[in-house]
Amino acid sequence: MAKILITSGPTREYLDPVRYLSNASSGRMGAALAAAALNAAHRVTIVSGPVEVDYPERAEVRRVVSTEEMREVSMRIFPDCDGLIAAAAPCDYRPTRIETEKIHKNGGPLRLELVETPDIVASLADGKRDPQWIVAFALETNDPRFRAMEKLRKKRCDLIVVNGPRAVRSVDTQVEILDRSGELLGVFSGNKTDVAKEVFRVVQQRLIS
Amino acid sequence: MAKILITSGPTREYLDPVRYLSNASSGRMGAALAAAALNAAHRVTIVSGPVEVDYPERAEVRRVVSTEEMREVSMRIFPDCDGLIAAAAPCDYRPTRIETEKIHKNGGPLRLELVETPDIVASLADGKRDPQWIVAFALETNDPRFRAMEKLRKKRCDLIVVNGPRAVRSVDTQVEILDRSGELLGVFSGNKTDVAKEVFRVVQQRLIS
Numbered sequence: 001m002a003k004i005l006i007t008s009g010p011t012r013e014y015l016d017p018v019r020y021l022s023n024a025s026s027g028r029m030g031a032a033l034a035a036a037a038l039n040a041a042h043r044v045t046i047v048s049g050p051v052e053v054d055y056p057e058r059a060e061v062r063r064v065v066s067t068e069e070m071r072e073v074s075m076r077i078f079p080d081c082d083g084l085i086a087a088a089a090p091c092d093y094r095p096t097r098i099e100t101e102k103i104h105k106n107g108g109p110l111r112l113e114l115v116e117t118p119d120i121v122a123s124l125a126d127g128k129r130d131p132q133w134i135v136a137f138a139l140e141t142n143d144p145r146f147r148a149m150e151k152l153r154k155k156r157c158d159l160i161v162v163n164g165p166r167a168v169r170s171v172d173t174q175v176e177i178l179d180r181s182g183e184l185l186g187v188f189s190g191n192k193t194d195v196a197k198e199v200f201r202v203v204q205q206r207l208i209s
Numbered sequence: 210m211a212k213i214l215i216t217s218g219p220t221r222e223y224l225d226p227v228r229y230l231s232n233a234s235s236g237r238m239g240a241a242l243a244a245a246a247l248n249a250a251h252r253v254t255i256v257s258g259p260v261e262v263d264y265p266e267r268a269e270v271r272r273v274v275s276t277e278e279m280r281e282v283s284m285r286i287f288p289d290c291d292g293l294i295a296a297a298a299p300c301d302y303r304p305t306r307i308e309t310e311k312i313h314k315n316g317g318p319l320r321l322e323l324v325e326t327p328d329i330v331a332s333l334a335d336g337k338r339d340p341q342w343i344v345a346f347a348l349e350t351n352d353p354r355f356r357a358m359e360k361l362r363k364k365r366c367d368l369i370v371v372n373g374p375r376a377v378r379s380v381d382t383q384v385e386i387l388d389r390s391g392e393l394l395g396v397f398s399g400n401k402t403d404v405a406k407e408v409f410r411v412v413q414q415r416l417i418s
Contacts, residue, residue: 017350018232019300024221024259050233052261091228093312093319102350103302105325110302112321116314141226141311 032196236260241405
């Protein structure tokens with residue numbers, strides 16, 4: 001039995017009380033990975049951004065909104081876990097300020113200053129001790145494998161799951177899994193539940209059992 | 210029997226293939242208003258941004274993503290309708306350009322240039338002919354009644370429903386309805402289904418029967 005932290009869903013970075021930056025991550029991949037891990041008798045804690053998906057009842061779910069919150073909550077939970085599956089799509093930019101009142105239209109353009117948010121996987125990797133493991137996801141529109149391998153190395157991950165932008169919006173998905181040496185461990189496509197099972201099978205074989 | 214156009218949900222304005230500006234509108238108010246209108250034997254077409262809510266089966270639903278799409282589709286449908294209930298929360302700013310590749314972090318800040326999107330209610334009001342009617346929603350964090358009345362006059366609406374920012378995110382809501390003279394026709398609070406019924410009752414009394 002392993003204790004697994006799964007981050008899931010998007011985060012939101014608010015500009016004002018109403019508007020925010022986000023992405024279309026639905027939490028479906030995170031939910032399906034949690035179900036696969038629970039079915040294999042592991043314990044699962046999900047740190048999730050705002051989503052409408054139903055997570056498995058046996059998973060402990062912690063709800064967050066912003067990337068900084070997701071990072072803080074995950075950093076508190078990860079030390080007690082055997083591994084991390086970072087399936088979330090946290091915003092990596094946030095506005096430098098959040099207006100307290102709704103920004104009103106004045107007919108002119110609006111200039112928004114954004115800064116990078118702290119990287120959640122890199123923060124968790126910094127505090128990682130053996131034999132903790134990390135599986136990250138990469139969403140790339142250009143040179144996906146190359147960029148994914150860069151991410152894996154920079155963030156000291158054990159495996160990386162590479163998917164394209166279509167994966168974010170839809171029920172179906174296609175992913176590749178690479179290990180540290182760049183070896184392609186599998187290419188899986190289909191609905192997210194089936195793909196999550198295949199991804200988790202690789203995680204189980206390579207990192208848990 | 211009236212033919213009613215209901216706009217519902219948020220819109221999204223993409224920065225790149227993955228990231229967008231949006232808001233937390235869930236489409237629940239639009240769905241509940243559609244149900245109330247259908248129960249009163251009216252015909253309903255919903256133009257909806259991306260939401261996970263289930264719309265009533267008897268409603269015709271047109272799915273859109275951006276504010277400009279919501280405006281175009283609504284402008285094609287409105288001439289055949291008796292009235293509009295504009296319950297959507299369309300983005301009123303969009304990035305001046307949409308990057309074709311995912312914007313990559315480079316350690317520095319990101320400056321985003323936004324411009325106003327065309328106003329959907331104002332566009333529909335421009336083409337309105339008697340006896341077509343328009344009910345708009347206003348979401349204001351400051352001086353809500355005053356700003357709502359401004360909006361009602363500027364966009365030539367018949368009624369305006371005023372709600373606070375908490376209404377966007379939650380199942381429960383509180384709204385006020387004002388007419389052109391500024392008369393307060395009702396204050397309703399509770400879950401969105403019940404509030405939608407009350408709002409629709411006012412619409413029916415004032416504008417349809």
